Amino acid sequence: MSSTVPGHLTSTALSFSWPDGTEVFHDFRFAFGQGRTGLVGVNGSGKSTLLKLMAGQLTPTSGKVTATGGIGHLPQNVVLDTSLRVDQALGIATRRAALHAIEAGDASEENFTAIGDDWDVEERARATLAQLGLDGIGLDRTIGEVSGGESVLLRLAALLLARPDVLLLDEPTNNLDLYARTRLYAAVAAWPGTLVVVSHDRELLDLMDRTADLHDGELHWYGGNFTAYEEALAVEQEAAERMVRAAEADVHRQKRELAEARLKIAQRKRQGQKVQDSGSLPKILVGARKRSAQVSAGKLRTLHEDRLAEAKERLNEAADAVRDDAEVRIELPHTRVHPGREVLRLTDLELLHGARVDGTFEVRGPERIALVGRNGAGKSTLLRTLAGEIEPAAGEAGAQVPLRFLPQRLDLLDETLSVVDNVARFAPGATNNHIRARLARFLFRGARADQLVGTLSGGERLRAALAALMLAQPAPQLLLLDEPTNNLDIASVRKLTAALEAYEGALVVVSHDLPFLESIGITRWVLLDGELRDTSADEVRAGLPAR
Structure with a gap:
């Protein structure tokens, strides 16, 4: 529960190193007070590590973090036990069970103790779920029945119900559709305590009161939101x-x-x-x-x-003092698809979770398709079906050109291997020198190409995965990308955009990041909402209607 004292987080002489000796912070100092702070910085600068140190999930090598008030932390990758009920995920199951027992006539002291003063726990829970657009999710449903985006909102709902003094959010809009993002923006704007947000979502960062830039192991403070920070x-x-x-x-x-x-x-x-x-x-x-x-x-x-x-x-x-803004510069002529050539055909396709394609749906030539829809509509399931990872419930899906699939979790990479060895797995016929020369265009030069994938930041990992897919043999002429900008800072999104500019094949991208979709030259907008149909950029910008 929230205290009457405004939440503050401070540190002096804080140092932290990973078990392999890699130093992240040395003699680091910070002070976060009441209000909304956007924490920005390039991938690998230590933003997520800093949030975990502030939340007490990591122990400093030396120094300490001092906090006043309770702390709530929403991590980048929310993993909830799929067997849990919604009320358990919200942390109210015990109080709710006690309340129901009392209503049924069981007036034992144990039930009254469990409830305490929280007699409106169910009403508060439902109001919080409604605030985040989760009205239709019952408290007795299991987590396995909700989408990835809905599980992020459920974790946030649990934090809002706990009412901590300090709220730490790490990339909270990942996997959220436009409708859910709007609800999250409203919750952030209404937050009364201390809030620290790590995000690449410009719209969210523009709700901040101040911006803290983590660069070269130091925090640089700027008054105002992200737009003001960029100008400064x-x-x-x-x-x-x-x-x-x-x-x-x-x-x-x-x-x-x-x-x-x-x-x-x-x-x-x-x-x-x-x-x-x-x-x-x-x-x-x-x-x-x-x-x-x-x-x-x-x-x-x-x-x-x-x-x-x-x-x-x-x-x-x-x-x-001048920041390095190196860009990915590559040429991928073997990925070219001639206009008019059939790339992909879906026929009377029905996905495992019920979405369907009636009749025939075709992708021709080097089309760039944005696949949009509400959380839980089946967009990731459709991409996995197209990639051959799962079988459709009915119908057919067939690609007429070599394709590659980049999943949300980037788990196509072997974390125990180096970047160059990972690419070699996808291009077994290429020489080591050839792979290294191509990797240099993806900004993996010299020793960087020998880094283990498990030590890479989110942006570096994405570049390594893209390199592995785009340099694969045979060259992919259809690329399927599932939320590629998740966990990326804005500089890394620019690098991703530059890489995709060099790609000459067909592209199907699932993303809720409209500025990114517009930057990569989308030629066709497709909505998955029970069935697959063409839509327009204007309809997408207006926001998808609630079900």
Whole structure:
């Protein structure tokens, strides 16, 4: 239950390393207070790790996190026991059972103790579910009967019912349809306590009061939402780039002055040698002049070398302030599909969970299809059926070209193998050098290609999975992607977009991320809502109606 004291989270001298010795934080400090904070940063910067440290799910190597009030944490990947009832997942099963027992005439002290003062527990639970758009989910249903998106909302509902002082949300809009996202935005906007949100969802981040940017092991604070943060960061980066240009010019100037100084020293040395060879001065005087010239030359050379070293140091410092925004740049000519060629055909298809395709549904040429629909409509089931992972209940689904499927959990990769070894599994005929050259275009250069997949961040893991699929033999001419932007920061979404720009085959993408879908040039919008039908971008933008 919430306390009367506003929730705060602070740390001093916090350090954390993984068991293999990889350091994430060193002498790290933070202070999160009341209000809504968006925690942003590139994949691998430690955002999820920081939330787990704040939630007490990880133990610092040294230092500590101090919290006032209760803490609720919604992790990135919500895993609920499918055999649980909804009331158990909400944490109210014991109180609810006691309430029903009292209503049935069992006035034992045990039941009154279980309820405490929470006599309206069922009403509050149903109101919270309704707030999140889960009106139709009964408290006696099992988790196995709800979709992945609904299980995320159920976990959030449990946190809202517990009323913690501090709420930590890690990518909460993953797997949520547009309707559910709208409900979550409203819950976030109404949250009265301390809220820290990690997300790549711009609309959610624009609800924040402030933005904390986790970069190079430090938090940089910005007043305002994500849009204000981007504007402030752009101004900072422009200034940093000017500093780099000025520092580069200074380095060139110092190099030129050092070269000129060395030339002067050489000229003086030749002149001194001529005087010495002519014998016009006494040897003792020549020796004194020579020693004086050497000292003077040494001081001059040292002065200019020091100035050059200082200029290079200033250049390095200026360059460190400019963020690396390397982009994926690849060419995939073997993925090309000619316009008009039949790529995929569905005939009287019925999925295991009841959605169906009446008649024939075709995909032709290099179409880019966005497959949209409410949570639980069967979109992931349809992709898995197309990929041949599960059999349809009836009808047929057949691809006429090589296809590859990228599932939500990216479990096509072997976490115990390196990136390069994973790609080699999909392209057994390619040489190691060829694979490494292609991986460099996916930003896995040198030692990065030898990293174990199990140590990669979400964005790196997605790039590795894309590399494995796109460099596979034979080259895929139909690519099925299931929520590819889940767990990605905004910079990684740009990298994904760049990779897909190089892909010349047909594409079927399940996503609730409209800005991403619009950025990859969707040519056809398809709605799965009991049956499969074509729709429009305008209808999707307007939001799918509630059932």
